[in-house]
Amino acid sequence: MNNRVPLPGYGASRTAQTDAGLRAHMLGVFRNMGLGLVITGLVAAFIGNTPVLAAAIFGTPLKWVAIFAPLAFVFFFTFRIEKMTTSGARMAFWAFSAVMGVSLASIFLMFTGGSIAQAFFSAAVMFLAMSLWGYTTQRDLTKMGSFLIMGLIGIIVASLINIFIGSSAMAMVISILGVVIFTGLTAWDTQRIKSDYFAYAGHEIAAKMQVMGALSLYLNFVNLFQMLLSLTGERE
Template structure:
């Protein structure tokens, strides 16, 4: 026989679980919304800059290109290091600025590749990303070990990419692109699970928003890098 105190305890537990599920869905939706808006901003910025030959020359025909190429990386490090001391509204503005700078830095893809090819690779990336993120969200397996391995691989990929800037090997570029797709595909599943586990029902709205922004930043970088590597592999050049 179940007494009244047990009934109250069970009812409270069920309500709490339901509240957590609803809160988690809202939190994850916020992450994906931030990521999607950032991708739209990046795409518009990239396309807009690519339509101005004068602007393209001013940026990529001068030392300014190094500022444009390195500024997004600097902002990622800044956001990661200072997110706890920033207000959520400030972090959000910096995220949008980062999205614009990233768009400017990749604007040359609209000159190097056919528009139809870019669109096709984008939709392939979107479908792949959705599937991989769903795996990361639903799997019961702990992906931490895989994530650690992929992060080590990412550092190796960065080093290989820097080396290839100087040697210009097409064979190495192909290997880097293949490995890049695989690494960021795995990181998409891993980061989705990590972002999900970061959620806490007790978080203040300010903390929850900052977690959403940083989660969106991780998934944004995974999506964009996977798209760029797939474009190198399957894109039709102009």
């Protein structure tokens, strides 16, 4: 029988230490995500506002490279992330953010600056609200996540098909469903990142998981922004 009496305040101290570690982990996730968004925005704005570069990319077959390169990077991350070092994963994420910036540069050719800003801030408000909910809710979002992943696969396939079909009605349906799916995924991914911290805290992989979490949330935000812009954006 264990007759030892817990030391006064030990449990509270352990809880405070755990909470501090979780906050530091989440701040690391959002810091990486934020830097990724800054890189993407700078690259997209530079190319989108440089006519020679924009024409060289989107006025030639290179546009297909710009469209599909981010998807290729995501697959690369999926299959290689576990073999990368933390610094290597972080550098790969910065490179991915730059490639995504090239792809997103086309929005500056299609939409007004005001509508881009409006969609960005709308996406930011929705993202922050759902991420906060995912972080604080006591509800298990696992089942919701499984449903959302299936929806995500569906809109990816539909989006690829619509690149060649060019149906405006299909694009609208994809955008509406996309807003719902990426809003939900934001909450689910935030809760998943929080749970993963408790599972792997203290392990070497924990630092790398900040980059992996940042990638998940980054993709949710960028896609939510694109869907909102497609729905509400004023075209040039």
